[in-house]
Amino acid sequence: xxxxxxAGVVIGLCGVGTLLAxxxxxxxxxxxxxxxxxxxxxxxxxxxVLTSSAVKCVHVYEICGYCDLCGGYLKPEVKDLxxxxxxxxxxxxxxxxxxxxxxxxxxxxxxxxxxxxGKCVKGCGAFGNGSLQLQVRHNICVNCNxxxxxxxxxxxxxxxxxxxxxxxxxxxxx
Amino acid sequence: MRQxxxxxxxxxxxxxxxxxxxxxxxxNHAKNEENPTEYNLAKLRSIDSSQxxxxxxxxxxxxxxxxxxxxxxxxxxxxxxxxxxxxxLDSSLNKLLDFTTDSTADAIFFSNNKIYLAIQNHVxxxxxxxxxxxxRNPYLNSxxxxxxxxxxxxxxxxxxxNNVVLCYNEDGSLKSIIGKKDSLKGEQGFIIPSMYFxxxxxxxxxxxxxxxxxxxLMNYNEKGDLRTSWGLASMQLEGFSGCCNPAQLAILxxxxxxxxxxxxxxxxxxxxxxxxxxxxxxxxxFNSKAINNFRLDAMVNDIAxxxxxxxxxxxxxxxxxxxxxxx
Numbered sequence: 001x002x003x004x005x006x007a008g009v010v011i012g013l014c015g016v017g018t019l020l021a022x023x024x025x026x027x028x029x030x031x032x033x034x035x036x037x038x039x040x041x042x043x044x045x046x047x048x049v050l051t052s053s054a055v056k057c058v059h060v061y062e063i064c065g066y067c068d069l070c071g072g073y074l075k076p077e078v079k080d081l082x083x084x085x086x087x088x089x090x091x092x093x094x095x096x097x098x099x100x101x102x103x104x105x106x107x108x109x110x111x112x113x114x115x116x117x118g119k120c121v122k123g124c125g126a127f128g129n130g131s132l133q134l135q136v137r138h139n140i141c142v143n144c145n146x147x148x149x150x151x152x153x154x155x156x157x158x159x160x161x162x163x164x165x166x167x168x169x170x171x172x173x174x
Numbered sequence: 175m176r177q178x179x180x181x182x183x184x185x186x187x188x189x190x191x192x193x194x195x196x197x198x199x200x201x202n203h204a205k206n207e208e209n210p211t212e213y214n215l216a217k218l219r220s221i222d223s224s225q226x227x228x229x230x231x232x233x234x235x236x237x238x239x240x241x242x243x244x245x246x247x248x249x250x251x252x253x254x255x256x257x258x259x260x261x262x263l264d265s266s267l268n269k270l271l272d273f274t275t276d277s278t279a280d281a282i283f284f285s286n287n288k289i290y291l292a293i294q295n296h297v298x299x300x301x302x303x304x305x306x307x308x309x310r311n312p313y314l315n316s317x318x319x320x321x322x323x324x325x326x327x328x329x330x331x332x333x334x335x336n337n338v339v340l341c342y343n344e345d346g347s348l349k350s351i352i353g354k355k356d357s358l359k360g361e362q363g364f365i366i367p368s369m370y371f372x373x374x375x376x377x378x379x380x381x382x383x384x385x386x387x388x389x390x391l392m393n394y395n396e397k398g399d400l401r402t403s404w405g406l407a408s409m410q411l412e413g414f415s416g417c418c419n420p421a422q423l424a425i426l427x428x429x430x431x432x433x434x435x436x437x438x439x440x441x442x443x444x445x446x447x448x449x450x451x452x453x454x455x456x457x458x459x460f461n462s463k464a465i466n467n468f469r470l471d472a473m474v475n476d477i478a479x480x481x482x483x484x485x486x487x488x489x490x491x492x493x494x495x496x497x498x499x500x501x
Contacts, residue, residue, distance in 0.1 A: 042212035065367020067387065067417035069407055071437070076218055076409045089213070103365060103387065119213040126215055127416030127437040129368045 029160040031147040035133040035170045037157035040122035044134060045115045047152040054141035055116035055149065057094070057109050057132050060169050064131035066104040071127025072120035073097055073107055089119050111137065133169055218409055219438055219457055225411060227443065227452035228485060228498040230459065234267055236495070241488045243282040243292075244495065246480040253289060254488075254495065255279035260289065260300070273304030281332075281476075285324035292319035297331060310346050321372045325379045328396060332383070334371035337364045339383055341396050352398040353383065364388075370421035370436065370472070377429035377446070386418035391431065391448065404448030411442065412450040421472055424479045432485055436472035441487065441498075454498050460491050 033044070033055060044055035068081055073095050078087040083097050094113035098106045109132075116134060124132035136158075150158035161168065240257030247253070250265035257278050262271035281292035288307070289300040295312035297319065318335035327344040330352075339352040355363030364371065365387025372384045376393070380401075383392050390405035406413035414420055420433035429446040432454065441454040460473045475488040485498040 040213065065387070065417050067367050069389075069417055071416055102362065117213075122213045122215065129417070 028163040030136070030138055030143050030163050030166050031141065031150060031158055032136050032161045032166055032168050033134050033149075034157045034159065034168050035121075035130075035135075037155045038118070038121070038134055039155045039157075040118035040125070040134070041154055042117050042119070043152050043154070044149050045117040047149040048116070049144060049148050050140065050142065052114070053116035053149070054136055054138075055134050056111045056114045056137045056140075057116065057118070057120055058135045058167075058169065059107060059109050060131045060133060060171070061106075062131075063129045063171060064107065065129050066100060066106060067128060068103045068105055070097070070105065070107060070124070072124030072132045074123075076123075089123050091115070091117065091119065095120060107132075130170070135167060135169065138163070138166055215438075221411065221440065221453055221456040221458075225453045226456075227501055228454040229501050230455070231484070231497050231499040233489070233492075233494045233496040235493065236261055236263075237269075239493060240278060241475060241490070241493055241495065242278055242280060243476045244478045244486055244488050245282050245284055246478050246486060247284045248481055250480055250482075251284075252486070252495075253282050253284050255282045255291060260291065260304075262289075262302075271302065271304055273300065280319060281321045283322050283324055288324075290322055290324055290329065292322050292331065294318065295335075297322060297329070308346070310342075313340050313348070318369060320369060321374075323373055323375045323381070325375055330373055330381055332371045332373045334366050334369050337366050337371075339364075339373060339381075339394070341398075350396060350398050352381075352394050353385075354398075365418075367418040368421075368436075370418065372421065372423045374423045374425045376425050377427070382423065382425065382431075384420055384423050386421065389414040389419060391420075391423065391433075404444075409438070411440070411453065415440075422474065422477045424477045424485070426479050426483050426485075427481050428483070432477055432479060434472075434474050434477050434487075436474075439473050441474070441477065441485065454485050455487065455496070459496070460489055 045053050048054055073089060074081065074087050075089045092113045092115055094110045096108045096110060100106050118134050121132045121134050124130055147158055236254060236256065238256035238259045238261060241254060243255040245253045252263040254261050259274050261269060264270055275291060277293050279291040279293050283290040287302055291298045295315060295317040297310045298306055299308040301307050313333060314336060316335050317333045319331055320334045321332040323330050329342040331340045333340060338354055340348060341350045341352060343349050353364045355361060364385045367387050370386055374382050376382050381394050383394060385392050389407040390403045392403040393401045395401060409415050415435055416437040419435040421436040422434035424432040426432060431444040432441065434441045439457045439460065443451040443454060445451050473491050475490040478486040483500060487496045489496050
């Protein structure tokens with residue numbers, strides 16, 4: 001009886017030890033948003049425990065077309081292609097449009113202004129190359145045990161990823 | 175009595191709190207409610223049914239996957255490039271020829287009994303037995319060929335990586351480069367923000383080149399001189415939407431243009447002067463599951479026309495070829 005009990009305790013301890021060792025070796029995990037699942041519903045802006053949200057727009061410059069008529073920067077059916085506030089799709093003017101050379105423009109994200117609503121991401125995905133993508137910024141995220149955006153995400157686009165490889169940005173496929 | 179009322183009210187409040195907590199815990203209201211920060215594109219994407227002048231007559235699958243490019247010849251034979259394979263079908267969809275290629279062809283053309291394939295940075299030529307008769311050297315190793323057409327002993331090749339169209343002689347020697355950027359002449363060259371750069375032969379075998387970044391269709395002679403152009407950037411049906419469209423081009427026997435726009439997927443017809451006529455197909459004609467997902471690819475890989483005016487569409491989502499005829 002005692003031997004069985006002792007063996008059970010040892011096996012239990014070994015199990016817990018293995019689990020803890022595995023977790024330690026795997027390292028810390030953090031929440032991240034998978035752009036291939038994201039439907040740009042806008043809830044990242046309103047569901048995060050932080051104000052403003054830890055989800056920000058990230059620009060993947062490698063796949064940007066540097067377009068004059070940028071679907072992520074400009075509202076549809078704008079009269080002029082310029083930086084006038086009424087032309088901008090971003091509700092907080094968090095995207096900076098900079099002239100490179102005719103007819104190319106560079107678009108940079110001001111993360112302090114970005115609220116993670118994903119309007120620009122939807123516009124860029126629908127009308128452009130999809131170079132604007134939403135990501136959880138880990139210098140801001142408090143890494144809640146249960147991410148409140150993940151609970152409300154209709155596309156189940158949030159998952160935990162290793163901290164040392166935490167970006168899930170998407171590249172070009174054709 | 176007073177004590178009983180307090181207990182009853184307390185119990186009532188207790189059960190009310192339990193009910194509210196349970197309801198909140200199990201309900202999924204946050205996922206379903208409307209969000210004021212959402213960018214709703216549904217209105218922009220919808221096309222009025224009166225605008226459609228074509229209907230799908232049939233669609234067919236092939237015994238190969240990854241359908242990527244299509245062309246129809248004057249005998250109504252269908253040449254299709256898929257994953258490391260090319261198939262040729264007659265008008266009744268009977269297989270006439272089937273051969274494998276080292277890589278998947280990005281563009282296909284048939285002329286003078288030769289099948290021209292664009293494979294990454296170079297052109298391969300096959301005979302009608304499926305035997306490779308020539309593999310041409312790339313213009314540059316960095317080239318990426320997205321389209322090619324051949325006529326009158328000339329081969330035109332659209333190089334999306336270098337933003338030019340190359341004109342080759344019969345023997346494979348380079349005759350001219352069309353659309354080269356020239357700062358001194360103030361020529362910007364073609365603006366290709368994404369790897370979609372199509373060319374097509376017009377009614378009189380004239381060369382039409384899409385300049386997607388400028389939303390223009392441009393007509394050039396073989397020397398590289400611009401003859402005419404048309405196009406309009408607009409979200410409305412009359413224009414080309416997005417950053418860089420049209421992504422694909424085909425020309426009907428009467429000289430009308432068939433254009434495919436990626437992003438806000440729509441296939442439309444323009445007359446010989448570039449005036450919008452009607453819609454062939456919209457997003458609803460393809461796999462609707464893909465519409466809301468974040469896509470970097472287009473739903474359509476290629477379009478083609480035959481002498482009857484039928485429009486052939488390579489549906490990349492379902493991996494089928496769809497045929498559209500006039501209503």
